[in-house]
Amino acid sequence: MNIYEVxxxxxxSIATVSRVINKSSNVxxxxxxxxxxxLKELNYRPNEIARSLVANTTHTIGVLASDVRDSxxxxxxxxxxxxxxxxxxxxxxxNTGGELEKKKRYMGLLLDKKVDGMVLxxxxxxxxxxxxxxxxxxxxxxxxMLNSLLEGENIYCVACDDxxxxxxxxxxxxxxxxxEIAFVYDVESFSAMAKxxxxxxGMQAAELPIRPEWIIRTExxxxxxxxxxxxxxxGGAACTxxxxxxxNLAAGILKGLKAKGKKVPExxxxxxxxxxxxxxxxxxxxxxxxNKVGELAREAAGMLCRVLQGEKISHSKTITAELVFRESxx
Amino acid sequence: MNIYEVxxxxxxSIATVSRVINKSSNVxxxxxxxxxxxLKELNYRPNEIARSLVANTTHTIGVLASDVRDSxxxxxxxxxxxxxxxxxxxxxxxNTGGELEKKKRYMGLLLDKKVDGMVLxxxxxxxxxxxxxxxxxxxxxxxxMLNSLLEGENIYCVACDDxxxxxxxxxxxxxxxxxEIAFVYDVESFSAMAKxxxxxxGMQAAELPIRPEWIIRTExxxxxxxxxxxxxxxGGAACTxxxxxxxNLAAGILKGLKAKGKKVPExxxxxxxxxxxxxxxxxxxxxxxxNKVGELAREAAGMLCRVLQGEKISHSKTITAELVFRESxx
DNA sequence: CTGAAAGCGCTAACAT
DNA sequence: ATGTTAGCGCTTTCAG
Numbered sequence: 001m002n003i004y005e006v007x008x009x010x011x012x013s014i015a016t017v018s019r020v021i022n023k024s025s026n027v028x029x030x031x032x033x034x035x036x037x038x039l040k041e042l043n044y045r046p047n048e049i050a051r052s053l054v055a056n057t058t059h060t061i062g063v064l065a066s067d068v069r070d071s072x073x074x075x076x077x078x079x080x081x082x083x084x085x086x087x088x089x090x091x092x093x094x095n096t097g098g099e100l101e102k103k104k105r106y107m108g109l110l111l112d113k114k115v116d117g118m119v120l121x122x123x124x125x126x127x128x129x130x131x132x133x134x135x136x137x138x139x140x141x142x143x144x145m146l147n148s149l150l151e152g153e154n155i156y157c158v159a160c161d162d163x164x165x166x167x168x169x170x171x172x173x174x175x176x177x178x179x180e181i182a183f184v185y186d187v188e189s190f191s192a193m194a195k196x197x198x199x200x201x202g203m204q205a206a207e208l209p210i211r212p213e214w215i216i217r218t219e220x221x222x223x224x225x226x227x228x229x230x231x232x233x234x235g236g237a238a239c240t241x242x243x244x245x246x247x248n249l250a251a252g253i254l255k256g257l258k259a260k261g262k263k264v265p266e267x268x269x270x271x272x273x274x275x276x277x278x279x280x281x282x283x284x285x286x287x288x289x290x291n292k293v294g295e296l297a298r299e300a301a302g303m304l305c306r307v308l309q310g311e312k313i314s315h316s317k318t319i320t321a322e323l324v325f326r327e328s329x330x
Numbered sequence: 331m332n333i334y335e336v337x338x339x340x341x342x343s344i345a346t347v348s349r350v351i352n353k354s355s356n357v358x359x360x361x362x363x364x365x366x367x368x369l370k371e372l373n374y375r376p377n378e379i380a381r382s383l384v385a386n387t388t389h390t391i392g393v394l395a396s397d398v399r400d401s402x403x404x405x406x407x408x409x410x411x412x413x414x415x416x417x418x419x420x421x422x423x424x425n426t427g428g429e430l431e432k433k434k435r436y437m438g439l440l441l442d443k444k445v446d447g448m449v450l451x452x453x454x455x456x457x458x459x460x461x462x463x464x465x466x467x468x469x470x471x472x473x474x475m476l477n478s479l480l481e482g483e484n485i486y487c488v489a490c491d492d493x494x495x496x497x498x499x500x501x502x503x504x505x506x507x508x509x510e511i512a513f514v515y516d517v518e519s520f521s522a523m524a525k526x527x528x529x530x531x532g533m534q535a536a537e538l539p540i541r542p543e544w545i546i547r548t549e550x551x552x553x554x555x556x557x558x559x560x561x562x563x564x565g566g567a568a569c570t571x572x573x574x575x576x577x578n579l580a581a582g583i584l585k586g587l588k589a590k591g592k593k594v595p596e597x598x599x600x601x602x603x604x605x606x607x608x609x610x611x612x613x614x615x616x617x618x619x620x621n622k623v624g625e626l627a628r629e630a631a632g633m634l635c636r637v638l639q640g641e642k643i644s645h646s647k648t649i650t651a652e653l654v655f656r657e658s659x660x
Numbered sequence: 661c662t663g664a665a666a667g668c669g670c671t672a673a674c675a676t
Numbered sequence: 677a678t679g680t681t682a683g684c685g686c687t688t689t690c691a692g
Binding site for chain 1: 670672
């Protein structure tokens with residue numbers, strides 16, 4: 001079933017069929033009707049691959065994330081897909097994991113497939129050094145980075161101000177009388193580093209000393225959180241509040257504290273990050289940070305679409321997070 | 331940058347370039363080297379769109395799920411993407427939501443884009459009646475249904491035996507002395523209905539009566555679970571155990587019970603479903619069902635790939651779930 | 661072993 | 677207003 005068959009059935013040339021399909025230029029109403037009848041009868045649908053080849057645009061966006069299973073990524077991807085769909089774009093999803101090689105390979109494949117643009121979800125995409133693959137790809141298609149920052153002609157960034165958010169947490173905790181506050185994180189991502197900076201900044205702003213044992217790096221996940229409590233304990237780091245860089249870490253911390261007989265929030269206040277469903281499942285429920293992933297994703301999709309339409313837009317946008325207070329730090 | 335430029339640089343015809351790219355037939359080593367040098371030097375990469383057009387295959391799979399934010403779907407999609415990637419396929423992701431119209435539209439778009447096959451994730455894709463869009467699409471490309479069942483020439487199904495799993499839960503509960511067991515669910519999906527059947531079957535097998543107040547339909551999510559407790563309470567349905575069709579419902583049930591001063595598992599035992607991260611975050615941690623979504627997804631991807639390679643395979647495969655006992659029902 | 665040329669299904673410039 | 681035709685970038689007969 002192709003355009004030739006339609007043309008034959010309608011008794012016109014393929015050019016005319018193409019015209020009515022694309023609602024372009026002038027076609028005599030009479031002819032148009034004949035063609036539309038043929039279209040309907042044959043149940044014709046244009047081959048998008050052929051269209052892509054000639055139009056040199058696929059209406060497809062490549063979305064890279066390290067791991068969709070992470071709820072932050074899942075949320076971002078959901079919104080991205082919805083928004084792009086509204087604008088007529090498909091989304092090719094790629095789970096790159098953390099390895100640089102894999103990210104590079106994926107980006108190459110997406111370019112081969114002629115995506116119109118890319119969105120890199122999460123701060124793992126900002127490498128400590130060597131972001132040349134991103135720069136290279138941006139020579140070909142526009143790239144939007146969701147929650148990391150990278151400068152480049154054809155690169156656009158939307159990020160949440162994680163530093164400010166954590167600094168705000170510290171301030172809130174200080175107001176509640178806390179002076180010994182720990183910070184727990186897992187991976188050394190751009191975003192985790194921003195949060196750590198926020199912690200440091202907040203402590204300094206409150207003129208509080210920072211003991212090195214209060215900054216704890218652990219494995220990811222609940223077990224990582226639980227383990228962080230052990231590390232803190234072993235280090236003799238008594239503290240009355242803990243800020244975790246992820247809700248799941250905080251959930252583990254809750255478990256760890258409970259195991260040590262500490263009450264939350266009476267003995268120790270706990271803060272998570274992301275406002276994921278986890279924060280509402282734990283007992284006590286977690287105070288956390290709503291880092292507005294939906295808003296970021298909506299913005300990211302909007303930016304990319306505007307760029308694709310040839311608009312000139314600002315290269316970066318920051319969104320402010322919001323603290324959510326629940327039982328673990330009322 | 332196209333094959334013509336490479337040909338020119340190497341001083342050969344485009345046919346020869348194509349041959350070395352595709353490692354096909356005989357090319358004189360000497361010529362091959364010249365071409366490979368040109369390839370490297372120009373940093374040439376074939377245009378996959380053009381290839382797709384002539385090959386009539388895109389190496390792309392459409393994956394439809396109602397909502398990636400759901401951790402079950404996210405898990406499925408992660409594995410699907412990984413597995414397909416290994417075999418050289420890309421994945422176009424579609425979040426269809428629950429509406430039939432949207433599902434139909436998406437399937438049409440994917441066919442237009444000439445995907446090589448589709449995977450429908452989750453039991454929302456099996457309609458009560460009117461699955462003609464799926465049947466129609468299966469005339470064009472093979473379709474794999476992950477966790478629902480539909481018969482068709484070119485349709486393949488991988489499902490978890492949810493009925494058996496819930497029936498097993500009931501049996502376990504009965505062994506622990508429970509006789510008054512409730513079942514809580516949210517949407518009336520194929521899978522939820524299978525679980526409900528399992529509940530009924532299990533109760534009957536244990537020769538226990540089923541009171542209608544024990545079967546509760548509520549909204550989705552934590553609040554739905556919490557609400558289910560109120561409904562049960564209002565209905566005067568005293569029971570000593572509750573089985574939820576989803577972990578998040580179970581998490582809500584835990585909260586609801588706590589609010590009513592009931593202790594879990596002492597007063598009421600609670601079972602979730604999915605073995606999601608939620609089950610390990612709650613206090614007490616949830617007993618739940620590991621419904622092997624990873625295994626299902628791996629199997630689904632494997633089946634589709636085999637079908638695409640022309641293999642004849644069985645049209646359906648069932649995977650057995652596993653009960654996971656934690657604090658809410660030790 | 662290599663090249664010329666047809667064709668995948670479509671759009672768009674150019675004729676008529 | 678409509679048709680003819682030349683590509684888009686590639687693979688694949690078919691000749692040589």
